[in-house]
Amino acid sequence: MALTEQEIQEFNKKACQLRKDTIDTVYWAGGGHVGGSLSMMEIMVLMYYKYLNIDPSKPQWDDRDRFVMSKGHAGVGYAPVLADKGYFPFDMLKEFNHTHSRLGMHLDGNKVPGVDVSTGSLGHGLPIALGLALGARLQGKKWLTYCLLGDGECDEGSVWEAAMAASHFKVTNMITIIDRNRMMIDGPTEDVMKLEPFVDKWKAFGFIVKEVDGHDYNQLVDAIDFAIAEESGPVVIIANTVKGKCVGFMEDNYQWHYGGLDSEKVTECKECIDNYYCEI
Amino acid sequence: MAADGLTYTIEDTANMSTAEIYGKVLIELAEKNNDIVGLSADLAKSTKIGQLAAKHPDRFFNVGIAEQNMFGMAAGLAKSGLTPFVSTFAVFASMRAAEQVRTDIAYQNLNVKIIATHAGTSFGQAGTTHHCTEDLAIMRSFANMTVIAPADGIETANAVQAAYNYKGPVYIRINRGFDKQLYEKSDYGFEIGKAVELHPGTDITVIACGVAAYNAADAANILEKEDGLSVRVINMHTIKPIDKEAIIKAVQETRRIVTFEDHNIMGGLGSAVADVIVESGKGCAFEKVGIPDEYAIIGLPEDLQNHYGFDTNGILAKVREIMGKDFEEDEDWEDEV
Numbered sequence: 001m002a003l004t005e006q007e008i009q010e011f012n013k014k015a016c017q018l019r020k021d022t023i024d025t026v027y028w029a030g031g032g033h034v035g036g037s038l039s040m041m042e043i044m045v046l047m048y049y050k051y052l053n054i055d056p057s058k059p060q061w062d063d064r065d066r067f068v069m070s071k072g073h074a075g076v077g078y079a080p081v082l083a084d085k086g087y088f089p090f091d092m093l094k095e096f097n098h099t100h101s102r103l104g105m106h107l108d109g110n111k112v113p114g115v116d117v118s119t120g121s122l123g124h125g126l127p128i129a130l131g132l133a134l135g136a137r138l139q140g141k142k143w144l145t146y147c148l149l150g151d152g153e154c155d156e157g158s159v160w161e162a163a164m165a166a167s168h169f170k171v172t173n174m175i176t177i178i179d180r181n182r183m184m185i186d187g188p189t190e191d192v193m194k195l196e197p198f199v200d201k202w203k204a205f206g207f208i209v210k211e212v213d214g215h216d217y218n219q220l221v222d223a224i225d226f227a228i229a230e231e232s233g234p235v236v237i238i239a240n241t242v243k244g245k246c247v248g249f250m251e252d253n254y255q256w257h258y259g260g261l262d263s264e265k266v267t268e269c270k271e272c273i274d275n276y277y278c279e280i
Numbered sequence: 281m282a283a284d285g286l287t288y289t290i291e292d293t294a295n296m297s298t299a300e301i302y303g304k305v306l307i308e309l310a311e312k313n314n315d316i317v318g319l320s321a322d323l324a325k326s327t328k329i330g331q332l333a334a335k336h337p338d339r340f341f342n343v344g345i346a347e348q349n350m351f352g353m354a355a356g357l358a359k360s361g362l363t364p365f366v367s368t369f370a371v372f373a374s375m376r377a378a379e380q381v382r383t384d385i386a387y388q389n390l391n392v393k394i395i396a397t398h399a400g401t402s403f404g405q406a407g408t409t410h411h412c413t414e415d416l417a418i419m420r421s422f423a424n425m426t427v428i429a430p431a432d433g434i435e436t437a438n439a440v441q442a443a444y445n446y447k448g449p450v451y452i453r454i455n456r457g458f459d460k461q462l463y464e465k466s467d468y469g470f471e472i473g474k475a476v477e478l479h480p481g482t483d484i485t486v487i488a489c490g491v492a493a494y495n496a497a498d499a500a501n502i503l504e505k506e507d508g509l510s511v512r513v514i515n516m517h518t519i520k521p522i523d524k525e526a527i528i529k530a531v532q533e534t535r536r537i538v539t540f541e542d543h544n545i546m547g548g549l550g551s552a553v554a555d556v557i558v559e560s561g562k563g564c565a566f567e568k569v570g571i572p573d574e575y576a577i578i579g580l581p582e583d584l585q586n587h588y589g590f591d592t593n594g595i596l597a598k599v600r601e602i603m604g605k606d607f608e609e610d611e612d613w614e615d616e617v
Contacts, residue, residue, distance in 0.1 A: 062361070109388060117359065121383050127349040128384055131356020131364075134341065138317065139361065158380070161349035169341070 001225070002218055011217055014049055014084075015041045016277040019246055021080035021093070023261065023269045029076060029096040031260035032105065035250055036150060037077025039181040039241040042215050044081050047146060051224060056086040059113040065143050066116045066132050070125020071150035071179060072106040073258075079103055079112070087114035123156025125149060126176065130162050133174035144228065145174045152184030155193045160205060166234040167206025175227040176207070176236040179214060181243035183254040199238060207236045214239025246276040286441055287466040293433040294461070298454045299397050301433040303328030305440045306365055306395075307335050313444070315363045319343060321350045327367035327397045347372045351380035351392075358390040363444065369403070370396035370453050374415035385449050386422040393443045394451045399429070400490060400542030401576045401584040402455035408575040412453070417547025419451045420520040426450045426472060427520040429541075429549070431493035434463040435517060438470035446472055453490070455542075457581070460494040462515075475523035479504075481512030484599055485530035485537045489516050489549050491581075492540035492590040499595035511599060519552055527556040536565040536602055540590040545570040565605070569598055 003011075019041055026032040048054075053065045069078055076096065083090045088102075095101040102111040106120025117128050129147035136143055153159060166174065186192050195201070202209045208230060210223035220239065227235035243257070244250025247269045250259075261269065286308050293301055310316040310332055318340040324330035333340035343350045347368060354364040366373070373381065373396040385392045396415065403410045419427045426448065430436040436454050443450040450472075468476060478493065479500040488496040493515040500511040512534055514526055530537055537557065539550035550568030557564050569589050576584055585591035589598060 066359075117356075118383075118388050121379060123348075124352055124380065124384055127352025127380070128356040128359070130349070131353035131358075132360050133356070134353065135317075135357040135360025135362050138339065141360075145356075158346075158348040158352065161343070161346035162352065165341075165343050165346065165349055165353070168344075 003221055008217055011042070011045050011049065012277055012280065015045045016273055018045065018080050018084060019273045020270050021084070022077045023266055023273070025076045025080055025093045025096050027261050027263070027266045028094045029105070031258065032076035033073040033258050034076065035183065035243040035253070035256040036071060036179065036181060037074045038245045038247060038250065039214070039243050040071070040074060040077060040148065040179045041245065042217060042220060043148060043177055043179065043239055044077065046217065046220055046224065048081050048085055050221070052146065053143065056114060059087060063141065063143050066129070066145045068117045068125045068129040068132070068145065068147040069107070069119050070122070070129070070147055071153060072119030072121070072125070075103070075105050075107045078107060082112065082114040085114065088112070122150065122153035123158040126159050126162035129174055129176070130166050130171060133171050134169060136173055137171070147174060147176050149176065149178045151178055151180045151182065151189055151195060154178065154195055163202065163205040163207065171234050172231050174234060175224060176234065178236060178238050179241055180238050181241045183243040183252070183257060185254070185257050187254050202236045202238070207234050208232070209236055209238060211238045211240065214241035215245060247272045286437065288434055288437050290434070290461050290464045296433060297457050298433045298436050298459045299328040299456070301437050302395055302440055302454060303331030305437045306332050309441065309444050310336060310339065313363070315361065316444070317341070317357055317362050317364050319350050319354055319364055319366045321345055321347045321368050321372070323368050327369070327395070329365065329367035329395070332365070347377040348380050351377040352384050354392045355380070355384035355388060355390050358385070358392050363391050363393065365393045365395060367395045367397065369410060370399035370412035370415045371410055373451070374412060374418045378418060382422045386424045389424045389448055391447055392449050394449070395440065396451065396453050398456040399453035400455065401571070402457065402491070402542070402581050404576070404579050404581045404584045407578050411576050413542070413544045413571045413576060414547070415451070415453055416519050416541070416543050416549060417551070420552060424449055425520065426518070428452045428472065428518050429489040430454060430517055431490060431515050432459040432462040434461070434466055435470065438466055439517065442470060442472050455491060459491060462494040462497065470517070473518045473521045473523060475526040476515040476517065477512065478515050479511060479513040481510040482534055483510045483536070484603060485512040485514060485534045486540065486595065486599065487514045487516050487527070487530070487537060487549065487553055488540040489519065490542050491585065492542060492595070495585065495590060495592045496540055496595050498592045499599065502592070502596060503599055507600065509599065509603060516549060516553070519549055522552045522556060524556045527553055528560050528562070531557055531560060531562045531564045535563070538567045538569060538598055538602055540595055541570040542585070542590065543570050544573060546573055565602060567598065567602060569594070
């Protein structure tokens, strides 16, 4: 069902704040995977403020929905969301990457409350999510597993092993979302290792594919609602996004897959983000 | 008594391969425990985890020839509250999907039991692609991982049950086919991390695991009768955590130690024992026997055991060689620490 104008405004407010928190976290951490953290923020806002059935006061609650951050390098964008949800104090973000900190570049589920699966090595998330989903189905549990992949990690064979298995086992309690920002460390995905025809590949592996604008809440909500309701087989949502979204000099620039920010750049980033939200 | 109360005798297991015994134990465990699920990668039949699949098809996932996905799925299933048993050949469990085992299972300290078959050179005719002489080294370098190399079918039954009762990741490597029967019954006191003395002795200690344990016990009996040698034989079924106490006791009481294993001599049982000896600061004559740092030859497993010197004859020869060497032996330990 389409979101109300008020809901969209609230999500925008949240995404604006979390994008700025991400910029601060990159600064505190001394560097981070900022481009892919900014590209996924609308998806993350919908996950954590609309869809996931979770209770931050009980991170290990048995019946919670599971979220697998397969693009584990997006820790600088993920941790601010978890802090905002109350899984841990906001000030912990200031220790990101510091020696003995619980927060490192790729979040460790045994150290960070709210992180269901420790990720960071690419291509691992979908197989684990599939195991979670099959485990829930086998035990008659109603909770859902959401998995957010990067597009670059779809170069990994293990993603396609899991895709083949998800359709073979007719898994319908797992919602797969791909942050298709088209950039990886060494350049555009289509230059480094061609993914297209990406939609056709997923279809060929037995998925129902929904391709959407990953910065448009209503398109995302339609696709996620569809994926939750679908009972014939697995659904993947290919969310077309912009790497470094909202920060002009980072947008669509693979050089900002990872980077550091000084205080001047932090100010500039935040101004860009504020301007973006003023304009919409 | 085995941990879960499933006991066997030599008669029960006489006509079963080691993997068949594993399959039987797994079914029996699964009957009592609904949390057990199985996974294999098109090797359900060969590893005998297929016995679980036949009995409980709903609790078994054959993922096709895709080991990386299999170990990732096992991590997810464990995270959902189940206890996955994963079976494939040791070479694929330890290498094809090593990073998934390390990052998805060991790093997250998940309750996944890996029962890897066709270990060492037990699939000798298949050649290097199917030999696995590296898994102990790889698996024991993964923090949180427990590593077990049972000596025979009865010990495999004990190890599988103990692994189920232990919370955390466990790697058990078993052989292809039939193992010589070392134990007559289950209740000899199997415990993860606790070595079993197979033969008492004071002249030299032989520490062995897997197929070499039977051969070592056999050799000790011959050496006692023919050479009048008192050979202590330790079955070090758990490579990690290793039984340090048993090793240091052997250093102090026999002052000569030799290890035998169906594995590269770098990084396996011998290396694990060497770590303990060196860190103890006690002097000890020491040798490692196994596959030297090379890819093993092709052939029947028993011929390979002979070729690499961990069959009964090889152990006899090595013990005699070490006992024939001059070795300074005194009772004063104080000057050696």
